[in-house]
Amino acid sequence: MAGVTWRRVTLGVAGVYFLVPLAISVWFTVYNETQGFSLGAYGRIVSAPGFTESLVKSLLLGAAVIVLVLLLALPALLAVRLGAPGLRPVLETITTLPLIVPPITYVVGIANALRGGTDALAATPFWQTLISIQDENFPVVLVLAYVMLALPFAYRSLDTGLRAVDVRTLVEAARNLGASWPYVLFRVILPNLRSAVASASFLSLALVMGEYTIAALMGYRTFPVWIVTISGNDGQLSVALSVLSLGLIWLLLLTLSGAGRKSK
Amino acid sequence: MTVELRELRRSFGGTVALDGLSLTIEQGELIAFLGPSGCGKTTALRCVAGFERPDTGAVFIDGADVTRVPANRRDAGMVFQSYSLFPNLNVRDNVAFGLRVRRRPTDERHSRAAELLELVGLGGFGERYPHQLSGGQQQRVALARALALQPKVLLLDEPLSALDAKVRVNLREEIRRLQLELGITTIFVTHDQEEALSVADRVAVLKSGRLEQVAPPAEVYDRPATPFVAEFVGTMNHLPGRVSGETVEVFGQFLPLDGAAPGEEVDVLVRPEAVRVTPAGDGRAFILASSFRGSIARLRIQLDGGGEVLADVPGHEAVRLAPGLKVDVTLVERPVLTAPRTAVAAPVEPVA
Structure with a gap:
């Protein structure tokens, strides 16, 4: 019986730890002393300039990252499993690197790489490529950077699934x-990998929806960057945004894990 | 459809799996590849299936060289050792998988699947999923799936080794029945000698990637071509003997020789069932241990002159012939095989 009690206590403490701040946040967004109860903060989000645009941009980036990371990781994992099991530790190490290198390093590296080349190259396809991947509306360069960041998570989900x-x-x-x-x-x-693919996709998406450093420093207005800029001087709005994006992520998680479960 | 393996060689790193294996499997024959693990039997099968490519040598199916043909374009159905059904498909779709790949119409797929499931005794199981089946049922479905495309050759890679003893015996008999009914050329890989001896037309005994002997089961058992075969198939006593003319003297008995003797001082190879044991107060041997196996009891007997011998006696005599008893040991009078002298007289295998 001691085990049961212990489990309940642990669960209770963990629940309090997660739920209390969340509940307080929600309360803060819908109630203030002067106006009483109001959903005004949530209304302000939707009407704030750039909401749809940045959200759609981030979702598109997320989709592209998911496709690319799966296309990279899955064949690589299969090839190593079937053809060269000895290379598995190597692959494991490579996919861990993005976790070790801080994002700021990526930004500096990417920015330097993009700046490279003199005017002599201006007419070449190489230059054109560099320019086009930095398109403000759909920055391919961010997709590439996020694929790197998502690789460790995607790799591990898929590896577990394959196991x-x-x-x-x-x-x-x-x-x-x-x-x-x-x-x-x-x-x-x-x-046969539905749930593993679903969780790899979810983790990649969650990463894209939450990544701030790289996007901000490279000057792209993705959803997380927009959240920070828009909520600078409106405390209630900023918390409402956090609650909203948390809800959004949960919704996506439920959808994806539902899709994964259908196969069973 | 014959299958011919010609001088197959394959090594993995420093390990030689196939060392010049040549063998022809006749039309409609069930041949068992038998040997200890690492003898190359599975590698040989995988060369026929197209999952391994030999370093040198060639595989012919029905006269055509298929050595470089990819696995998906060979006409060979395979049943694997581990459960290999697609977990996301139900039994019917598993069986019809090959037809699906070949874009056959739905009607044909369903009727063929039903027909095959009937054949393996699982009619009406089409809607179930693999995880709802027992191991034996899964292997039956795998068999139906392998047969669905009417392949020229059926390849069985230890299909029974994950199953319970009873299921194993039933299923191997059923595999044999189906194989005879369909007349399909079949290679059955196993490390279980009883399995090989009981279902095969011929047994190919492999060791270190080489063929030791290929012959009908009775011949492999009665007339092993090499000491290894003698040792691996069944149990053999090695008894010290002295050759004189056409006979060999062992335990004071003179037995006729089977084939040429390798010298004067030899090991005489005797199966435990060819050793007779009679209680005798002044016997020159005594029973060390006895292990009861139902229809027989296997006795380990210590000889006065040193050395031991294994003897199989009828199960009902196990009580009378208890450990500690003084006995006389004689050999059944029939031609015996001999091998170069190796040991004093010590069978390697413990009795229990």
Whole structure:
């Protein structure tokens, strides 16, 4: 019985730790001493300039990051598992690097790389490429940077998922029955990795929706950057934004984990 | 459809898995690849399936060289050791997977799947998912799936080793029945000699990537071609003997020789069931240990002159022939194999 009590106490303490600040935040956004109860703060968010634009931009970036990170990580993981198990520690180390290197270093590095090249290059396709990936409306360079940041999380989710299925046997069984490699990947492996793919996607999206340093320093107005700029002098608005984005993330999590569970 | 392995060589790093393996499997034959782990039996099978490519040598299916044909374009159905059903598909879709890959119409897929499930005794299981089936049922479905495309060759990679003893025996008999019914050329890889001996037309015994012997089960058991086969298939006593002319003297008995003897001082190879044990107060041996196995009891007997011998006696005599008893040991009169003298007279295997 001591175990049960202990579990309840732990759960209670953890619950208080997470829920109390959240509840206070919500309370703060809907009540103040002069006006009493009001949803005004939430109304101000939607009407604030740049809300839709930055939110859509961040969501698009998130989608692109998810696609790219999956296309990079999944074939790499499969190849290492099936063809060169000895390389697994190497892959593991590489995908951990983005966690170790601070984002500020990336910004400096990326900014320097983009500035590189003299006017002599101005007419070349290389230069054009550098310019076009910095497009304000859809900064491809941010996608590339976020893919790096998301790699550790995506790698680990997918690795866990792959561990739960006997990949080699499934691949060989499918090959034996006449399936081509793309067929194996999309019709055999992916359907059995739904929840792992869902959690990799969710983590990548959460990362994009919360990343501030790189976007801000490179001068892009993504959703997190917009939150900071817009809420500078309105305390209630800023907390309302936090609560809103938290709710948004939860909603996405539920959707994605729901999608993952359908396969079971 | 014959399958021919020609001079297959394959090594992994420093480990040699196949060392010049040559073998022809005849049309409609069930051949068992038997050997200890690491003998190359699975590698040989995977070369036929296309999952391994030999370093040198070639694989022919039905006369055509398939050595460089990718696995998905070979006409060979395979059943794996581990459960290999696609967890996200139900039984029917698993069986019809190959037809689906080939874009056959839905009607055909469903009717073929139903037909095959009927064949493996799982009619009506089509809507179930793999995790709702027992291990034996999963392997039946895997068998149906492998047969769905009517392959030229059926490859079985230790398909029974993950199953319970009873299920294993049932399923191996069923595999044999199906194989005979369909007349499909089949390679059955196993490390279980009983399994190999009981279902195969021929047994190929492999050791270190080489073929030691390929022959019908009875011949492999009765006339092992090499000391390794003698040791690996069943149990063998090595008894010291002295060759004189056409006979060999062992335990004071003169037994006819089977084949040429390798010298004068030899090991005489005797199966435990060819050793007779009779209680005798003044016997020159005594029973060290006895292990009861139902229909028989295996006795370990200490000889006066040193050395031990294993003997199988009928199970009902186990009580009479208890450990400690003085006995006489004689050998059944029939031609015996001999091998170069190795040990005094010590079978390697413990009795229990």
